[in-house]
Amino acid sequence: MLSVKEQMNMNKKCIDVIKLSVPNKPEYVSVIRLTASGIANRMGFDIEKIEDIKVAISEACTNAITHGICKEEANFNVDFYSHEEKLVISVYDNGKGCLNHNIKTPNLKEPKEGGLGVFIIRSLMDDVEISSNNGKGTVIKMTKYVGDDI
Ligand SMILES: Nc1ncnc2c1ncn2[C@@H]1O[C@H](COP(=O)(O)OP(=O)(O)OP(=O)(O)O)[C@@H](O)[C@H]1O
Ligand SMILES: [Mg+2]
Structure with a gap:
């Protein structure tokens, strides 16, 4: 007989995981954008949502390259978790890394150059979590649902 834990695992929907290690070079942002587009398309996202995902992932990768990594030879990581619904x-x-208070909401009444990337990511994705530690790096986790019922 199956244990409760085994029964729960059987009921869980299978998640496909795609993990990329990306060179710290701006020219790879378009490669990640294309990859995201391919994965989202395969999952059944509509064109509008695919565009949102592409813009959001570009902003996150650009931040990793421009603010995060100092060494040219270092890589950053992009993981895709493909669930049935998200x-x-x-x-x-x-x-x-940075202090979390550096990631603030821009004042759109007095727009300044820069400081918009995270705001754009939050506007386009359904759920966004950012965690940064001075000297230790940054993680941004963003979720987009395939359907509208979130
Ligand atoms: N990966 C990261 N590593 C270190 N700091 C980061 C990282 N991502 C964001 N930040 C910090 O958060 C701030 C806000 O990021 P955001 O993308 O909103 O603006 P920006 O990159 O400064 O300008 P823009 O994206 O509009 O060109 C950055 O200026 C930086 O201080
Ligand atoms: Mg940015």
């Missing part, structure tokens, strides 16, 4: 993407680096 795509969860983690972009993380072991770079400089």
